[in-house]
Amino acid sequence: MKARVKAIYRQLKQPVDAIVLSNSTEPHIDMSFFYATGLTDGLFEGCTAWLFPDGRCEIITSALEEEAAKKSGLPLRVFKNRDERRAAMRGSLRGLRRIGINSSELTQKAFTELKQLLPKGRFIDVSDAIMKARLVKDDSEVDLIRTACSIACRSLEQILPFIRPGRTESEVAAELVYTMQRNGATGAAFRTIVGAGPNSAEPHYTAGPREIRSGDLIVIDFGALYKMYHSDVTRTVVVGKASPEQREMYETVRQAQDAAMKMLRPGIRGKSVDAAARKLIDATKYRGRFIHGLGHSLGLATHDGGGLNSVSDIILKPGMVFTNEPGVYVSGFGGVRIEDDVLITRAGPEVLSTASRDLVTVG
Template identity: 45%
Template sequence: MSRLERLRQKMHEENIDAYVVIRPENGRYLSGFSGGEATLYITSEKALLLTDFRYIEQATAQAPEFDIIKTGQDHFETVAKIGQQARRVGFEGDFVTYVNFGKLKKRLPQAELISLPDLVSHLRSVKDQAEIETLRQAVKISDDAFANVLTSIEIGQTEEKIGLDLEYSMRLAGASGGSFEFIVASGFRSALPHGTASSKKVQSGEFLTMDFGAIYQGYCSDITRTVFLGEPEDKHREVYEVVLAAQRAGIAAVAPGKTGKEVDAVARKIIVDAGYGEYFGHGLGHSVGLAIHEGPNLNMREERVLEAGMVITVEPGIYIPNWGGVRIEDIVLVTENGCEVLTQAPKEFIIFE
């Protein structure tokens, strides 16, 4: 069944006449159009892609299943003209702004507007073969960038320089860009789970955490590795080993039928039992695909069940304020029996003398 057919099945279940898509990843997933600025209007018979004159040619080439409608800046004006017959209209309530919702409501006075934010994102969570192959490539690009940066890291370099080296490798290998603002955090900054690269110089006696990823043909990779500069103390080794053990246990727990909550609990228990529970304040992982953060997640609240074909990160961490932190992150593909680890970069404790 095509993606459009699967969406129509869900629309039927929700008893809606039309669904309006504006989130770029959802639009790309359904139509193939990668230009970003498009609105899809889908009914049981029609599949319309509304965009302005800049994108008409591209949309015509990339979205053969859709009729391309040329619109002005205000896409909802065109939606209003098309949608006069619709009685129940679904939209992405997590993405449509309050202002745009007001416009839509005013222009489709006959329609009941129904917020259905998960209609497409739930389709996106199980990847098909082509998507998995593209994700493998995206992961390989970030693995190779890590291998390259290991040959150039030196004490005295700034975090920004290391981040740029990672980005340069990935762009050279075909990435269109980074999949988020890279985290390169050394020393006390490694205790900041989201410490983006700064002008701080890396020094002896410090952890260095690098969390980065590539966008390749629209699909995102995400990897974290933590290395050490200089002579580690016993506590550095201990914290690293606890995080690694938790990460391996989390990976071993990934399987279809498990909830995100169950997998999180397995990894978290190892960190809690080692006495570092209070220093692991985030969830264990998130799905990746056309967006860097997708559902389902691995965390203490996630009730969604894993299915074969989902692609998800496993990334426990320990962050001790004013001391430092460690995070290790791989991407795994959920398989029929468990999971396959896509990330190949080494994760033993790497020390730079």
């Protein structure tokens, strides 16, 4: 994982003697800990990773996770209790003056402890450098995301016959998560969205007791977690025959996604990708109904750093992975969103999520 540590150091604006990535208690876990160590399993509460300018990385781990930590092949210090942990931290801080911290994820409590352990230390926020390094995935990260995408897409295709009038949104969500895990997922990447009928018009609705009815649009936004890497896919299906209005909505979103897809190339700015989709939707009767950003970076988190939206200054590079997810939402009627996960390559966009993008009829 030396290359990842070096990638972070290359992005620094000012030098530091070491960077500490510090986990607190779940959910306050810094996924950059897993990025830097290459670990893809375990929780590592209270553990820290220490990153040095020459690419070295050391872990201070609890005895609870010692076996998991060994898989990294990195030097370890193991603690059994709070005092031992503080002693190990003090040891790692000895001789350091400028310490990089990930302010986006470090809790105030953990920061206070660091300052107490090294009162004369200067703590420098290096969260931007970490985010920039994490945006560009290496081959092993891409492989894991590719697997997460493939599990998600295959699972959706398998459960389509399950979706029919009388089923509840929650039942569909449960069936999908169950199928993903049977297909090898570590778990669901996030709370699965199954919004049927009017609920499909709420982009971040999750799933509830509503029974699916004939004529519903259903927005299904889901993803598989595979060894800590996420996929994030949305398909909109229709129950029974689609009405002309539903078809028109779907075609509009699909064309917007195609327009953005063409822009997912190295050198293009994030806001230009968003604009390509937005311009298309805003030229139709659905003007103003695309009420969120076009997409976001994907990796160790579902929202993994940069976004593709109207103010995004990210310049796309090979190895970045983004979602491309335009949508149109009409309150009281329903919504359509189509979301795919796309790897930026020199040769152009590579769509990792392979499920059919045609309007699928179920029931």
